[in-house]
Amino acid sequence: MSADTCHVQSFSSKNTFVFLVGPRREKYTVHKDAFIRLGPVLWNIMLGNTNTARAGTMNWKFGDEDLFNSFCEYAYYDTYTSPKIHDPISGEPYDMDELFYPVGRLGSQHDFLYKTLWDRYRSPSGKHVVMRAKWKWISSFEWEEDRINYLMRHANMYVIGLAYGIESLKVLALYKLADALMHFVSRRTSTVSLVKLADFTYAKTKSEDELRELVSIYAASRYESLVNCPSVEDAFLRNPAFCLDTLKQVAKRRQFEDRLSQHKSAINAKKLRKEASTKTLVGTSTQVSAKKEESSTSRKSSKSKKASKSKKYYSSSDYSSSGE
Incomplete structure (x- = not known):
């Protein structure tokens, strides 16, 4: 526009x-x-x-004008278009929404991120964020600028909604940003985009803000890869609140993973008990079958002996009669 x-x-x-x-x-x-x-x-x-x-x-x-155009689009249509991502070979722009397809959960980090974002962030229409995969080039280092622009557009739209008191715009921007962050975490990416997003978020918002919570949730989901990263350490030093919020989310992630581990252990224990019970039933059934077979054999043997004795008796009687 x-x-x-x-x-x-x-x-x-x-x-x-x-x-x-x-x-x-x-x-x-x-x-x-x-x-x-x-x-x-x-x-x-x-x-x-x-x-x-x-x-x-x-x-x-x-x-700039691009951000204002997104705001105008929202004012007229109650939504706004996400920035384009470019093909690294041809330079052709792609619509991010057309490059996704549903996938399953991808490990404990993604389980925490997926579960948290699914529970908390929905579009104004109530639609949940969905874990989806991208083509490999979307998260390539060469296109870090595209990734930054994509994330920052949603963060900026949230801040506009915050400044003008537009709750529905805040909800939409958080949904789009949460959706994007859930995809970026599934690839090996540089930390430039996260640092820029965190610096912007903590400069433009106050304590307990929803955008801060979302950024810290994402940082907690990637905490192992961020610990020894100088740019992230600098970001923590510049924004102590970012560091504190991330540590809080790391603690929540640990609790989530402990509960997940206990749940899996309980399922495995139940499975083992079921298998043991099945083996016991099979063993008992085998023993019963063996006893029945043994009893049947014993009866057959007894009948055979009786028949043999009876045959001998009648044979001797016939012989005595013929002698007379």
């Missing part, structure tokens, strides 16, 4: 508002109705008794 796209000639100045965007302060004219419905903060900015509302113009303080 460009400045020209936002501007509609058929609307009078009373129904429009101008944002000055980027270092060149390019004018973006938008419809007030699309923005004031998002909450009281924007309503006051555009229609309240303020100098900004009377001027009908405001400086956009959150970033």
Whole structure:
């Protein structure tokens, strides 16, 4: 969406508002109705008794034109498009959503991440995040800039929602960011994107914020690979709150893994008991069959002996009769 796209000639100045965007302060004219419905903060900015509302113009303080376009898209359509990822060979842009397919859980780290994000982060429509796999090149080091841009777009949209009090935008941005982080953890990636995301998050938000919680959950899920990483250690030193939040999530992860281990042990024990019970039943059944066979053989032997004695008796009787 460009400045020209936002501007509609058929609307009078009373129904429009101008944002000055980027270092060149390019004018973006938008419809007030699309923005004031998002909450009281924007309503006051555009229609309240303020100098900004009377001027009908405001400086956009959150970033460049691409970010503003995403915000405009959300104002008009209640969603926004994620940044593109580029093919490292052809440079062709791809839609991230078209490159995923469902996969299973991938180990204890991913179990913790998957379970936590599944329970906590959903889209405004109630859709859960889903563990999905990507083509290998998506997480290649050469395209770290793409990964940073992708993650930072969602973090920025969350901060915009926070500043303007748009709860639904915060929910959507958290959902998209959680969905992206769950995919990136499944590949060997550099820590540049995590450090930049953490620095931005802890600079723009306050204690107990949901974005901080999400970033610390992700860091805890990759804690083993982060411990000896200088850039992450520097990030911890710059942001002690990030370090503390991550340690809290690591403790929760340990508890989760302990419960998971106990659950698996209980399942294995139940399986072993069942197998032992089955073997016992088979053994008992074999013994019963053997006893029945032995009893049958014994009866047959007894009958055979009786028949033999009876034959001898009748044979001797016949002989005596013939002698007479």
